[in-house]
Amino acid sequence: MKQTTDLGRDKVWLLVLKLAVPSMIAQFVTVLYSIIDRMFIGNIPKIGDLALAGVGICGPIVTLLTSFGTLIGLGGSILMSMRLGAGRKKQAQSILAHSFAMLVVFSAVLTLLFLLTKKYLLLWFGASAATFVYADTYLTIYTAGTFFALMAIGLNYFITCQGFPGVGMTTVLIGAVTNIILDPVFIFGLHMDVAGAAIATVIAQFASCAFAFCFLIGKKVPIKITRLRKPAWSPMIVKRILVLGVSPFLILATDSVIIIVLNAMLQKYGGPGEGDVLITCATIVQSYMMLITGPMLGISSGTQAILSYNYGAKAVDRVKKAEKYILLLCLCFTTVMFILSRIVPVYFIRIFTDEPSLVSLSTWGIHVFTLLIIPLSFQYVFVDGFTALGLSRTALFLSMFRKGDYMLFTIFLPIFFRGQKRVLRAALLQTESPLLWRLLPFSSFSADIWRSVCSSDTLEKAFVDILLKYFKY
Numbered sequence: 001m002k003q004t005t006d007l008g009r010d011k012v013w014l015l016v017l018k019l020a021v022p023s024m025i026a027q028f029v030t031v032l033y034s035i036i037d038r039m040f041i042g043n044i045p046k047i048g049d050l051a052l053a054g055v056g057i058c059g060p061i062v063t064l065l066t067s068f069g070t071l072i073g074l075g076g077s078i079l080m081s082m083r084l085g086a087g088r089k090k091q092a093q094s095i096l097a098h099s100f101a102m103l104v105v106f107s108a109v110l111t112l113l114f115l116l117t118k119k120y121l122l123l124w125f126g127a128s129a130a131t132f133v134y135a136d137t138y139l140t141i142y143t144a145g146t147f148f149a150l151m152a153i154g155l156n157y158f159i160t161c162q163g164f165p166g167v168g169m170t171t172v173l174i175g176a177v178t179n180i181i182l183d184p185v186f187i188f189g190l191h192m193d194v195a196g197a198a199i200a201t202v203i204a205q206f207a208s209c210a211f212a213f214c215f216l217i218g219k220k221v222p223i224k225i226t227r228l229r230k231p232a233w234s235p236m237i238v239k240r241i242l243v244l245g246v247s248p249f250l251i252l253a254t255d256s257v258i259i260i261v262l263n264a265m266l267q268k269y270g271g272p273g274e275g276d277v278l279i280t281c282a283t284i285v286q287s288y289m290m291l292i293t294g295p296m297l298g299i300s301s302g303t304q305a306i307l308s309y310n311y312g313a314k315a316v317d318r319v320k321k322a323e324k325y326i327l328l329l330c331l332c333f334t335t336v337m338f339i340l341s342r343i344v345p346v347y348f349i350r351i352f353t354d355e356p357s358l359v360s361l362s363t364w365g366i367h368v369f370t371l372l373i374i375p376l377s378f379q380y381v382f383v384d385g386f387t388a389l390g391l392s393r394t395a396l397f398l399s400m401f402r403k404g405d406y407m408l409f410t411i412f413l414p415i416f417f418r419g420q421k422r423v424l425r426a427a428l429l430q431t432e433s434p435l436l437w438r439l440l441p442f443s444s445f446s447a448d449i450w451r452s453v454c455s456s457d458t459l460e461k462a463f464v465d466i467l468l469k470y471f472k473y
Contacts, residue, residue, distance in 0.1 A: 012321040016303055020329055022165035023302020024295040026156075026172040031294040032179070034059070035287050037197045040183045042352035044193055047134070049353060051194050053276045054134030056283030057127050057263060060256035061114070061139060065146055067252035068110060069153030072102045074301065075245020077157035078308045078388055079237075080223070084162075085312025089223065096158055096216075097226050098237045103154045107147040114143045124260065128267065128276055138198045145202030152208035155216055155225075161305040162222055167215055175208035247392035248301070251383065251399045259286070261407055277358070284352050285365040288345065292337045292373055293380075299330050300380040304388035311389055323385050330377040341370040 010018070042052040076099030083092040114121070118139050127135045142149075152175065160168040179200055186196025216225045266282060267275035303326050310318040345366040349359050379398060386395040 012306075012318055013325050015306055016322055016325040016329065019160065019165045019303045019306060020299045020326070022169035023160065023298035024333075025298070026169040026302070027294040027298030028291070029169075029172045029176040031290040032176045034062070034290065036176075036180055036183055037201060038283065038287055039351050040187050041194060041197055044187065047193070049280055049355065049358070050130050050276065051134040052283060052352065053280045054127065054131040055138050055194065055197070056279055056286070057122060057131060057135045058139045058142065059283070059286065060259035060263075061118075061121055062142060063259070064253055064256040065110060065114065065143070066149055066153055067249050067256075068106050069103070069150040070157075070252055071245040071249035072099050072106065072150075072241060073154030073157035073245075074248050074304070074387075075099075075241040075243070076102075076154075077161040078244045078304060078390075079240055080158065081161045081305045081308035082312035082390075084223075085309040085315075092223050093226065094234070095237060095241070096223055098234065099154065099158065099241060100225050101233075102238065102241065103150055104147075107150045110150070111143060111146040114146065115140070118143060124264075131276055131279075134194045137194045141195060141198035141202060145205055148202065148205040148209040152205050152212055155209070155212040158223075159212060159215060159221070160302065161308075163305075164215075164221070165302070171208050171212045171215075174211050175204040178207045179204035244387070244390065244392060247387050247396040247399070248384070250396060251403075254400070254403050258403060258406060261411060265411065277361075280353075281358060281362045281365055284349055284358070284362045285369050287352070288341075288348055288366050289369055291348075292334070292341075292370070293376075296330055296333060296377065296380050297384075299326060299333065300384035304384055307385060307388035319389070323381070326385070327377065327381045330381050331374065334374045334377045338370060338373055341366060341373070 038052055038055060041055050042048045044051055076095055080092045080095045080099075083089075083095060118136065122132060122135045122139065152171065156168050156171050159171065182200035182203055183197055186192045186200050188196075190196060192199065213225070215221060218224070262282060263279055266278040303322065306322045307319055310316075310322070345363045346359060349362045349366075353359065379402065383395045383399050386392075386398075
């Protein structure tokens, strides 16, 4: 297979599209894993609503598990891209070997750890007596397949960073198609209900993992997976991979904490009669938001290889241009999704449930949840852009400030509200409302970003000003 992109020579705007579009599609398809599961689960006769709530409770645990794949895959691929840009292929080879070994170790340890603690995690995450059995069934089976999930996610980063975005997209498509085919077979055909959905997902992840692994050991990829021999093991490489990957890992991992708090507050203030209903609605709303944040993440993270490679090659101008096009593309996408969010939510919700009260409350929740998705583009692009350039601390700060803000408001706002819709509103209103005035003005670095964006004639100049001041080329 011919390498489809040259990260150091292709026109920047075309390069951004070449990497962003397949990555957007891949992330969108990845979202289908959970949406398809939830769609079929929500339509199981008699138990659909409770089963959907149970699987929704598993959501943050699944996110937490898969974030470890991002920790190693993204951290390793960024470092590998820098070395490839600098022409150091042997070092790039060693980084891939280290990353693969780390994925194997992490998969084994996490599988054992989460299987031993799953009961306590589910109760902590908001499972009730009615939903626990469904959550426990789904999580037990999913966790048993952790190895395939982490491998599929982690290895795919190393395919994309070597200039094969189409192959990276194919990896995800294989899993999604497998999941789509098997879900109705196992859930309805074999009458396995929630267990069938989990088994279908694990098999799909195995298919994605197998394809990615075979490609990375084949003849068509420049840097292949090789066996890491003991004398070649380098603690410094491991440390560097973890340092570069820790920011996106914590950003994803804290999403789990956010959902934990959300479900706990809904269960607490909704009470025995309404708690499960509110969690069901929140699960549907979160599923819709994944259709926005998933592709947006595809734009910002899928193009990181451009920034990392050209940074390693000292091509400053290409880094600046790439970031401008990435931001513009993200803003265009969120603008379109904001408009659609005012039109299509009810049709989306009806694939999960036809219960009128759930449809009404979920529609309202989506409208609130998407109020400020357009400014969310700035955060995604800045956070992933700084991560790609090795500024993980800055990226982490920008993300953690917003999420910490949300956590506090989610805990305290529901105290002042009563009633089903008001409790849901208090919990949801802060989740994806990253007003720039809330996010940025509380550090000298962030204040400079704010002033640059507001005073510059172009977005390009704004980002250039930031780079020149805070990053030494």
